[in-house]
Amino acid sequence: MKLTELSDEELMALASNGNLEAMEYLFDRYQKRIFNFLYQMSGDYTDSQDLTQNVFYKLIRNKKSYKGGQFSSWIFRITRNLFYDYIADKRKSKISNNIENYDYYEMIDESEADNRRQQLNIYKILNELKVEEKELILMCKSNGMRYQEIAVIMNSNPSAIKMKVYRIMKKIRKNLKGTS
Amino acid sequence: MNCKQSEKWISEFYESQLSNQQAEQLKKHLNGCKDCSGLFDDYDMIINSLSSLPNVESPKEIKSSFLHELNRPKVIDLKPTEPKRRSSKIQALQIAASFVLFFMIGFFAKDLMNDNRIENYISELKTENETLKNNMVLALLENQSPSMRIKAIDIYEKNDVRNDEIIKVLLDKMNNDSNDNVRMAAIKSISKFISFSEIKKEFIQQLKKEKNPNIQILIIEALSNIKEIEIINAMKYLKNRQDVEEYVKVEANRTLKSII
Numbered sequence: 001m002k003l004t005e006l007s008d009e010e011l012m013a014l015a016s017n018g019n020l021e022a023m024e025y026l027f028d029r030y031q032k033r034i035f036n037f038l039y040q041m042s043g044d045y046t047d048s049q050d051l052t053q054n055v056f057y058k059l060i061r062n063k064k065s066y067k068g069g070q071f072s073s074w075i076f077r078i079t080r081n082l083f084y085d086y087i088a089d090k091r092k093s094k095i096s097n098n099i100e101n102y103d104y105y106e107m108i109d110e111s112e113a114d115n116r117r118q119q120l121n122i123y124k125i126l127n128e129l130k131v132e133e134k135e136l137i138l139m140c141k142s143n144g145m146r147y148q149e150i151a152v153i154m155n156s157n158p159s160a161i162k163m164k165v166y167r168i169m170k171k172i173r174k175n176l177k178g179t180s
Numbered sequence: 181m182n183c184k185q186s187e188k189w190i191s192e193f194y195e196s197q198l199s200n201q202q203a204e205q206l207k208k209h210l211n212g213c214k215d216c217s218g219l220f221d222d223y224d225m226i227i228n229s230l231s232s233l234p235n236v237e238s239p240k241e242i243k244s245s246f247l248h249e250l251n252r253p254k255v256i257d258l259k260p261t262e263p264k265r266r267s268s269k270i271q272a273l274q275i276a277a278s279f280v281l282f283f284m285i286g287f288f289a290k291d292l293m294n295d296n297r298i299e300n301y302i303s304e305l306k307t308e309n310e311t312l313k314n315n316m317v318l319a320l321l322e323n324q325s326p327s328m329r330i331k332a333i334d335i336y337e338k339n340d341v342r343n344d345e346i347i348k349v350l351l352d353k354m355n356n357d358s359n360d361n362v363r364m365a366a367i368k369s370i371s372k373f374i375s376f377s378e379i380k381k382e383f384i385q386q387l388k389k390e391k392n393p394n395i396q397i398l399i400i401e402a403l404s405n406i407k408e409i410e411i412i413n414a415m416k417y418l419k420n421r422q423d424v425e426e427y428v429k430v431e432a433n434r435t436l437k438s439i440i
Contacts (some may be wrong), residue, residue: 020250027246035238049239056246122229141230147195166191173222 002027007073008080016063023063026071027056033143041083042128051086055079062104072145073152080115080153087131126173133168140165181209187218194227254311258405271323274316281309314343321349326359333365342373351382380406384414393425400428404435412439 003011003025014022034055038048058078066074126134139145139153140161147158149166154161189206192198198206208219285305313335320332333353338347355367373379379402387399396418403411415436419429 003357023250024247027243031242031246032235032238036235037243039236040233046235046238050243052242053245056242058247060246119229122226123233123284125229126284130193137230138233141227142233155384162195167224169223172226173219173370176222176226 003142010070012066012070012071012074016066023060026059026075030072030075031056034075037076037079037138037143038083040142041131041135046088051079051082054082058082070149070152073149076092076139076153090101121176121179122172125172125179128175129168129171133171134162136161136164137168137172181205181436183216185214186210187219190220190223194223211243229235264362270302270319271316274312275321278309278312278316281305281312292387299350313339314346317346318349319347321353326357329357329359329362330365333362338368340406342376346415347373348380353388355382360392360395363395367395367398367402369440371398374402374406380410386412387414389418391423396424397431400431400435404438407439412436415439 003014003022004012006022006025008026008029011022011026015026015072031052035048035052038051039045042048042051055075055078059075062078081128099168136154139150140147146154147161150161152155153159185210185283186206189198189202193206194337195202210220223226224225236430283437294398317332319334320328323329323332331345333350347370350366354363354370357363357366367383371383374383383403387396387403390396390399398414400418403414415432416434419436424432
């Protein structure tokens with residue numbers, strides 16, 4: 001069977017036994033997603049590059065510690081740990097005001113000018129959330145992860161995650177009403 | 181259905197957790213309740229905005245550094261902080277490990293002769309054994325006794341594979357070792373790699389500042405097989421130096437003639 005046809009978990013099983021090609025396939029599948037997640041979280045392009053590199057270095061070094069289970073949860077757990085170390089280094093409890101760095105203004109499609117103001121408000125609110133809240137909402141609503149998957153990454157249970165997401169959504173809506 | 185129930189279901193609607201029947205009930209409530217339909221529209225807009233966050237292209241350097249890391253050979257770092265005490269321990273362990281590996285190869289070769297995996301397995305073990313051997317050479321090169329350092333060079337000399345880490349240490353021994361015999365042994369063992377430009381460069385540099393005539397002669401011999409302008413210049417430099425022994429100058433002249 002071709003490597004392209006294998007699932008993430010099958011590729012990782014091969015990679016952990018020393019198959020470098022399988023590791024490269026996993027890199028190609030995930031690097032953009034990891035980079036964008038870190039960029040959305042940190043708002044810093046260069047730091048996100050370094051962090052993404054470190055995620056994959058760690059993946060290479062710890063390949064033998066993969067013991068099955070959903071690969072995306074595993075790599076996001078690595079990503080999350082590195083991101084929290086990064087924040088600790090920067091001594092930030094809250095990542096905010098990075099909207100100028102992560103240039104939403106440039107990237108929003110001009111043809112949707114009507115929704116622009118509203119969208120920008122949401123992005124501003126997103127940047128004002130606590131790190132844990134922002135992380136959760138990005139995983140759930142932007143990356144399309146299921147509660148079950150997020151629960152594994154965060155060492156929690158799906159119903160607790162569901163409740164947190166519900167509360168954050170309410171908070172975003174409340175803040176949105178406050179800005180308009 | 182009341183508004184509290186409706187709010188809960190709106191949230192679950194986006195997680196595809198409602199049954200068709202529940203979705204139908206919610207739709208009915210939204211048609212008749214302005215507040216809840218407003219809530220539904222807000223959620224719709226928020227979720228659409230979040231799911232369409234712009235994605236940027238990641239920098240190309242990420243891939244190149246990943247591939248570099250992926251293909252980097254595994255190096256075991258065994259640089260001792262206290263060379264004298266640690267090297268003997270490491271040495272003993274490594275020699276023991278080498279024996280164990282050889283026995284394992286023999287043992288498995290006997291039992292798995294018909295198995296296709298045997299070849300891969302043996303080559304893996306050989307590579308590991310090679311690494312252990314190289315580490316042993318590196319440890320011995322740091323030994324206090326010059327004769328042990330020469331022994332390390334002897335062991336390495338039997339190996340034709342170039343190991344950059346060992347070469348680096350040997351070049352350092354050639355330039356800085358306190359014992360001239362160790363320096364000469366190092367020169368002899370690296371001279372087979374003289375065609376590599378960085379090694380050639382080191383030899384020429386050392387020749388220019390070298391004071392010991394015997395070592396000067398050895399370096400001249402090593403360089404004599406290369407016919408390049410740098411070597412010609414180095415020989416001319418040596419010939420013109422006043423502090424160089426006459427017989428070394430004769431050797432330099434001979435090399436010069438053979439090149440020209």
